[in-house]
Amino acid sequence: MKIAFYGSSLLSSYWNGAATYYRGILRALGERGYDITFYEPDAFDRQRHRDIDPPAYAKSVVYPATAEALRGVLAEAATADIVVKANGVGVFDRELLEGIVAHARPDALKIFWDVDAAATLDEMRADPAHPVLAALPSLDMVLTYGGGDPVVDAYRGFGAAECVPVYNALDPQTHHPVRRDDRFACDLAFLGNRLPDREARVEEFFLRPAALLPERQFLIGGNGWDSKAMPGNVRHRGHVFTAEHNAFNCTPRAVLNVARDSMAHIGFSPATRVFEAAGAAACLITDAWEGIELFLTPDSEVLVARDGQDVAEHLAALTPARAQAIGQAALRRVLAEHTYDLRGAQVDALFKAHAARQREAA
Known part of the structure; x- marks a missing residue:
């Protein structure tokens, strides 16, 4: 299955604490055969502070932080089986979320992946016009990287069809014991x-x-x-x-x-x-x-x-x-x-279960 993932940055951890999480999850999914494209804006000097080269497990698309470039990368959502908008991109967050809903195919799995769920929920409580609140009826699933039952209950209370925590973990290929420095x-x-x-x-x-x-x-x-x-x-x-x-x-x-x-x-x-x-x-x-x-x-x-x-x-x-x-x-x-291989297996199972439900409904 083909995944279009719109996030802050896969290539740089500069002012981007979610980079390690993205890399671990997407590497695990790539090893399970998913065809992944990660779309990230050229913003906040992240591209000048890259930690990694574009990886083998995902195609990397870096687009200018302009409205024209945004329209171009959102149009590519129509080619994906799974479309993901992560929170905290930093530019065009509202437009990206509205865009994946508008451009994804009707049969595509549409996901909001919240890497700061507690803060997002606080914003939603304070703002009845919050873009995530508006998008929830059109989304199939909310994934979070933490929060347990309190976050799941809160998202379901706001109308999420499904909310599942996918916790941070370890990528042993990246983080492991080394000599002292x-x-x-x-x-x-x-x-x-x-x-x-x-x-x-x-x-x-x-x-x-x-x-x-x-x-x-x-x-x-x-x-x-x-x-x-x-x-x-x-x-x-x-x-x-x-x-x-x-x-x-x-x-x-x-x-x-x-x-x-x-x-x-x-x-x-x-x-x-x-x-x-x-x-x-x-x-x-x-x-x-x-x-x-x-x-x-x-x-x-x-x-x-x-x-x-x-x-x-x-x-x-x-x-x-x-x-x-x-x-x-x-x-x-x-x-x-707590490895990303185990988290990848969890996400893979969620995706396959959703696809099975769609087949049964059809």
């Missing part, structure tokens, strides 16, 4: 872009422990932090390319995950960084959110912190031997239960 040497590292709904939690879970442990070394990677006031024992790395993520995760004593406000509130939303770190056998410290035990077991596969004081206490007590044991346990767990 002194550029990332520290006691605790955090990787994430500076966003309004994340900053206060980074202050609590990362900058506060740095202030509490002045003798320890901290490292922050990601865009936007260069203008942020930080304790003297914190180094800012800037954008960390995907090819550097393994070394970034393998080198520090521990790696920190900090959820965005909406994801922490709703739970059941592990970030891509959780699986990237576990795949590199890193000792992960995460802020507390409901559902963590479905992915990693607290105290043996991950350390969970309720606040910055907990982070500081975990770090102060963490020996190299215990950090290694936690990281190895996390690696075993994600390889067994």
